[in-house]
Amino acid sequence: MSDNISTPDGTGAPANGGLKPMPKVRPITVNDVIDALAAGLADFRKAPVFGLAVGAVFAAGGLFVVLSAAALNMSYLSYPAAAGFVLIGPFAAVGLYEVSRRVQTGEDLSWSAIFGTMWAQKGRELSWMAFVVLFIQIMWMYQVRLLLALFLGFRSFASFEEFLTEVISTPEGLMFLAVGHVVGAILSLILFSLTVISFPLLLEEDRDFITAMITSVRAVATSPVPMIGWAFVVTAVLIVSMAPAFLGLIITLPILGHTTWHLYKKCVEIPKES
Template identity: 30%
Template sequence: MNNDNHHQEEDTRPFVAPCHNIAPSAPLRWLRKGWQDFRAAPGPSLIYGFIMVGLSYLITAATWWFGNMGLYLGLISGFVFLGPILALNLYDISIQIQQNQTPTLRESLRQARHCMGDALTYTVIMIVVFLIWARAANLIYIFYPVNEWHWNDILLFFGVGSSVGAVFCAIIFTASVFSLPMIMDRRTDMVTGVITSINAVLRNKLALFLWAFLIGVCLLVGLLTAYLGLAVLLPVLGYATWHGYQESIDASEWEARFELPHQRG
């Protein structure tokens, strides 16, 4: 009977978690909360941040030595595989802070392990999108070759390339902005998380556009500081994303993985 009730409860769940209406300026508040979490856990935050800085240097070195193939392999093995796993650890640090615990790397790794299956599903999806993106980039180079430094050819090449890249970035951002936090927060599957994320972005376009813009600015700052700025900015963005998810998504229909203070009776 208990199993039957459990299955019936699963069948009555919505296929997508409802989202709240978000004020266009909400991402600024998320960043402030992300900075507060960074200050509350500077040690673990910097460790994860410098891991991402190290990956950035390795990818740059691989690109320098092996060309585009090094870039592709570096991005797939580094950011695509390790990025989601590191993001889950950052979300758990925010959870530990909300539970009034002292954040530790061991606890974040232990909790992230429970979501590893869904994180790997996300990784496979990202690899497929990335490979399509790489193929599109090669086609752009074939149809719009830049053999000589003529401004018209250069502007056309970068214009088309940037437009195509922006489309793929938008797809990845829309599918992932709240999906990973949701599988960390609730006992649900990656497909539900992705659909929930897409729904939230489409219903709150202005706020999420600002959030994407702020992420782009932070990444640009990291690039201009020879990646060193990413040691701080990436953890802050991870914590801010967690807080953005909590403000934006109502996933109360699914069982919580962790008992946060606001979830207690």
């Protein structure tokens, strides 16, 4: 049966109005996540220069955020600011997705090719996903300030040590930590669900960012245990990587980025247009 219908002008427009079919979401298992991680490590070994460069730039950005907070006499915001900065990881890893795609397809690997692909995204839907990430990052910092005001009052701290002492030695500080981490975990899970598939999908396919986010959420909902398990792994790795002045991110960010690409390829199948 034909997918086209007759129109008054006889052009035979597509029955679906020319819309592309939704990407198909496949269920995955924990073993698929492990396989994706192995593939991500392999990509990093094949093209380490690209991964190390992206990781170094990202680590430098995190260090800049923390030092800026200290320079503005707001060192007590260093930890939440650093945690908020890490939320932009999916966007920062776009270049890594392109490296993995080219390794997988055997295409040329060069700085001009990678940067050319990234530059081409400025007029596509992927740039809108950057705004989604930025919005959630702003929400993260807003809730930190709100919780600080609620539990510790409208006050500033002379140093990070003073802030840390207040947080871990008073009931109000401990409550701030508990509630802050719960709210942060919820925001992080929302961001993960919206972006884990959407960024690599938008890089590879010319889709709208709403479709990409819906597909990403569907992928998490279809395989909640392996996907949320991967989210916990990513969170734990990033926390450990930030500890030594963000230097761990130079290695871990590219591995996580390459792995995410292979996870996307396992989760999503793009239907062929008829």
